[in-house]
Amino acid sequence: MKLSNKIFYCAFILSLPALFYACSALKDTVNRDASGKIVVKTNPSSKYLSPKESLQSFHLPKGYxxxxxxxxxxxxEPVAITFDGNGRMFVAEMNTYMKDVKGTGQMEPVCTVKRLEDTNGDGVMDKAVIFIDKLILPRLIQTLDDRLLVAETNSNNIYSYRDTDGDGKADEKKLVYRNDVASTNNLEHQKSGLIWNLDNRLYVTYDNIRYRYNNGELKAEKLINGSGGQWGLANDNYGRLFYSSAGGETPALDFQQNPYFGRLDIGGQYDQEFRAVWPIISTPDVQGGVNRLRKDSTLNNFTACSGQSVFRGNSLPADMVGDLLIPEPVGRLIRRAKVTNTDGFITLKNAYKEEEFLASTDMNFRPVNSLTGPDGCLYIVDMYHGIIQESNWTKSGTFLGAQILSKKFDKNIGRGRIYRLVYDGIKPDKTKPNTLGMPSSELVQYLSHPNGWWRDNAQKLMVIKGDQSVAPALKDLVLNSPDPLARIHAIWTLDGLKALDKSTLQAALKDKDANVRKNAVWVAEEAITKGDESLITFLEPFVNDESADVRFQLALSLRFSESEKAKSIINELVEKYPKNRVLTESYRKYFVLQREQKLHEMASKQLAEEDRKLVLKGATIYSQLCTTCHGPEGKGVLGAKDLPAPPLAANKQVNGDPVKLIRILLQGLKGPIDGKVYADEMPALGANDDEYIASILSYIRNGMGNKASAIKPNEVKKVREQTVNRAHPWTWAELNSSK
Structure with missing residues (x-):
C-alpha cells in the first residue's frame, strides 16, 4: 500500500468515534398545532451543523x-453512489460545485471518486481511498465487475476504471464509449443515471440513446425521440423507469412506457396536490422567487426534484417496496410516492396528507440521490452544500443570489453525508457481498434474493461474464421457481447471455403471473423486429390476455416490426380496447410523431443543404436540452401548475425577429413575457458556439407549426459581437425596445 493511502486510512479510522452516530429520535421531532398540522419553523439558522446535530433535525414517520x-x-460534496459486487461503495464527488455565487473554478479537474468500505460489519464506512482523481465534476458512475464506469461533466465519453494492483486506486483506464463531441450545456442540463436496467440496457437522462454492454464496450441504441429527465433516474422491480425534471418542476415523468418506444406522459398521472411540497422550515433560497413561496416562506412546489429511486430492499417495512422516493434539496425533504397500476395506467400519490416522508430543519441538508443498498436499506446522499443551484441563476441581481449571500450559504462548502434509513425491529442484512470472484454457477441463486440489489448484481455479473454453461440452471428457474421475480431475472439473464431458446421463451409467455408474461413479451421484441413470423403468430392470441400490461407490451414490442401481421395485431388491440388510455395514447403519439417527422423531412428537403444540416442538428439538441421546460412537442410541460417556459409551437415570436431570438439564447431571458410570468427563466446558452445557437433556432423555426427562415451561424456571430459586454439576462421590455 502506498504511504499516502496509509495516512488516508489512518486519519479516518482515528476520527471515526467522533463522526458516526445513529438518530435516536423515536418521537415526533416537530411541533404541531391543535389540528395536528406541522408548525413550520419560520426563522431557521443557516449555520453548519455537525453530523450528530443533523441527525436530530430529521422528521420521519414513527419507527423510521x-x-x-x-x-x-x-x-x-457527494452527488452519487453505487456498490460493487463485494459491497464496496463508490462515491462521486463534485468538489468544485458552486463554491460561490459565480461558480468560480467549477470546471477545474480536481474532483474525485472515492471507494469506501465497512471492514468490521457495523454498517459504518471505516476505510476510504481516492479511487480516481483529477476529474471534472463526475456525474455518471456504475459498477460492472471489478471495473467502474465513469463519465464527467462536459464530456460524452465513458471510461472504465480498474485497480489492478490492489492498492485501492484505479490504475487502468479504458474508453468504453466514444463520442468526442463536447457537451457544452449548462451542467444542470447534462445526462445522469447510467443505471443497468432489467433489460440489460444502461439508461441515462437527456441523451437520445441507451447503451448495451458488449465485450468490454458500450454500444449505443437510439431512442426515437430522446429520453426525459435531468438529475436522477430510477427503476422498479419490473424494469419500469422513472425520470424527473427540476427545470420543468416535474417530480416524475415518462414512466408509462420505456423511452425506447417513445416518450409518453398522460394527464392524470398525478394531480396538483402531488406537485405541492411540505417543508418544515422556511426555504427562502428558491430560484423561482416569491412565486414559489407560501406565506410562511416554504417552498410550494417541486423545483429541484432529483436523485429519485424505487425502494426494492428487504430491510424496511414491506409496504415500502415499490414506492418512489423523490429527494427535493431546495425543500430539504424526500417525497414518498405510492405507485398504483390501474389497468396498465400508472399513477402517483403522496403517501401522506400535506406532509413529507422525510423532512429536515437543517438548512444545509441537500438530499440529491438515493439508492437501495446490499443490506436492504435505503441510502440517501446528502451533498450538505449551501448553494444548490447553478450560477446562471445565482449571480448579482437575482433573487436567489441575494438570499444566498444574506444567509451566507456560500460559506458552507467541502462537506457531505451519506445516510442509511432503517426501521425499528428490522435489522439490516449484515451479509457481506462477496460476488466479484464467484463463478456464474454460484450467482444463479441470488436471482431469487428478496433484495433487488442482489438480483440486479447477480444478473449483471452473469451477463458480463458471458458463461453460457449456466443456461440449464437459468431455464430451470424460468420453468420451476415459485418466485415470479426470479423467473423474470432468469429470462433476462438468458437473453443477455444469448442463450434463450424458443421453448423456454414460450413457456414464460404462458406463465400464470402477468408480470412474467409481460417481460417475456418484452424479451421477444428483438426476435420480432428481426422478422420472426412464427413468434408473431404465437403472440397473436395475446390480444385477449387478461392483463392490460401484457397487451400494452405486446403493442410496444410489435411497434418496430415490418410484418403486416404485427401491424394488424396492433390495430386490433387499439380497436378492441379504446378505453385503455395508455395503449391508445401511446399509439396516437407514436403515429403523430411519425407523421410530423415525415412532414419535417419533406419540409427539410426544400431547404438548402446548409440549412437542412442546421435543422437536423437542432432537432437533436432540442430533444436533449429544451424539452425539459418547453415540452417535447414545443407545447409546454404537461400538467404543470405554472408553465416553466412559454410554448414554442406555432408561436408568432418564434416566427418573428431572429435577432431577438438570438439575444435570448446568448444571454438568457428573465421576467414576464407579454405580461405572463413563468416559473423558470431562460438560461444563457452563449457558452456554446455560433452553429449550436443557429441550429436550435433553425429547428424550432422550421417545426412545431412554425414556418420561418433558418438562422445562419454568421447571424449569431454578428449579434454576439454586438452584445459581447452584456453579462446578465434580457427582459422582455428590453428586447422589444432595443434596436
Missing part, C-alpha cells in the same frame, strides 16, 4: 430513523 454511514472529512 436515520443512521450516518459516512461524512466529512471522509467524503466531500
Amino acid at each position: 430513523r436515520m443512521e450516518l454511514v459516512a461524512s466529512e472529512p471522509m467524503i466531500s
